[in-house]
Amino acid sequence: MFDIDKIRKDFPILNRTVNGKPLIYFDNAATSQTPQQVIDVIVEYYSNYNANIHRGVHTLSQEATDKYESARHTIQQHFNANKAHEIIFTSGTTHGINLVANGFEALLQQDDELIVSALEHHSNIVPWQMLCERTGASLKVIPMTEEGELQMDVFDALLSDKTKLVFVNHVSNALGTVNPIKTIIDKAHAFGAAVLIDGAQASPHIKVDVQELDVDFYVVSAHKMCGPTGVGALYGKETWLNKLPPYQGGGEMIAEVSFEKTTYADLPHKFEAGTPNICGGIAFAAALDYMNDIGYHAIASYEAELLDYATEKLAAIEGLRIYGTSKQKTAVISFNIGNIHPYDIGTIIDKLGIAVRTGHHCAQPIMEYYKIPGTVRVSFAFYNTQNEIDSFVEAVKRAAIMLA
């Protein structure tokens, strides 16, 4: 039973005021808020069993190691990975992408081709451009449509035996489009290409099963799904993770070190050099438990209601244009009103206690497509309400009058 009042009580930050008004937090695609259950786990870690992991023989170290490895199992189960060592702890999605991009340097040749989509966040573009510069491989782009969907017929045409890797986000951060990743994965596999899916925006809204998707790499950030910042996970198929060389060298990731030759540790430690974000990893698992207790079905249907309600209210504002009108969307609305700069709207409504994102959302190619400097982006979470949307719509109307 989805009880919104009970859920809101879990998030202490929702009680605060901003500029004298109750906070309305609609910037969830940038980072989600943290429930007390997760905050408690963080406090508990530093109060009770803070220790370095995997090496210590003392009790605290063993307790911390157990919790950290148990967190890995929770993440494994959540994404239905076949094996726990297919889950690599990272500092977040960007780290996960860079880890894979770095590893592919050893596997690419000059004529190889990589395919990216026009809907990507810069973090799923730039690491690959850097990889192309180092290897001489070339980058092909799946273009987008006016609705903010991928042109799948062009994707078909781009695929060839030269294609080695395809990387696409599951959900566009700027527009909220849910991309047809299952189709993309199957088609890429038919040409022997590996697929990395950036799941940063999908993972808070959609329950992902990496085995059902048959995806090769799936990357997420904890802080988008009620967890802390600075931690995330990379899922990689065991066969791929074994093929990739280590990303960073250091402690934790070695089997034996001598000045003549160092041998690397087995998965997952091969990719986890240095002391990790132990507390973050444990809190990430607590966040997944929290979200699974509420249930992804309940979350998705509640958020769909919020999206429909807000879309209808916003569309009624004169001169307002919504960017990204795909039928398959998460609870994200990107918009502009007439020629008003998104920055101006964001500044005014912040004065009314409302947090939204303005700008290009680290997705400049999308803004270039629409020939706009940016948008106002509202992104909902399951703890937002229709009342908040009403206040937000009134605030936007007020801003539009001031700025017209």
Next chain:
Amino acid sequence: MTITEIQNEIIDEFSMFEDWMQRYEYMIDLGKSLPLIENQYKTEDNTIKGCQSKVWVHAEMKGSKVVFTADSDAIITKGIIAVLIRVFSNQTPKAIMDSDTNFIDQIGLKEHLSPTRANGLVSMIKQIKMYAIAYQTQVK
């Protein structure tokens, strides 16, 4: 008027407003009276980096004074730059270099000085002072 006199005048004007709405409405009005940069000067060199909106500032010497013109595609940013130009335009390079910018706190725009704010107020002030330093070198 000296830079300090103009700053005090602006502080007086802003002190009449009771809430942020009035202050922002006034800034939006000020933005509309901004001495606009000529299109030929909207170049990459004259673009101020670090702003979420586009901001261009152009400077030229007229006699012994620096005259600024500017533009932005965001109206609140335009208001902010209009306030700065009112303070710093038609002043000697030395006076601009020697001036302080404490008045920004006093007219309730301090929040725009935070580095997390993407409007680049800090960058605008820096650019204005850089122009002054460049012209001061020429004067010598």
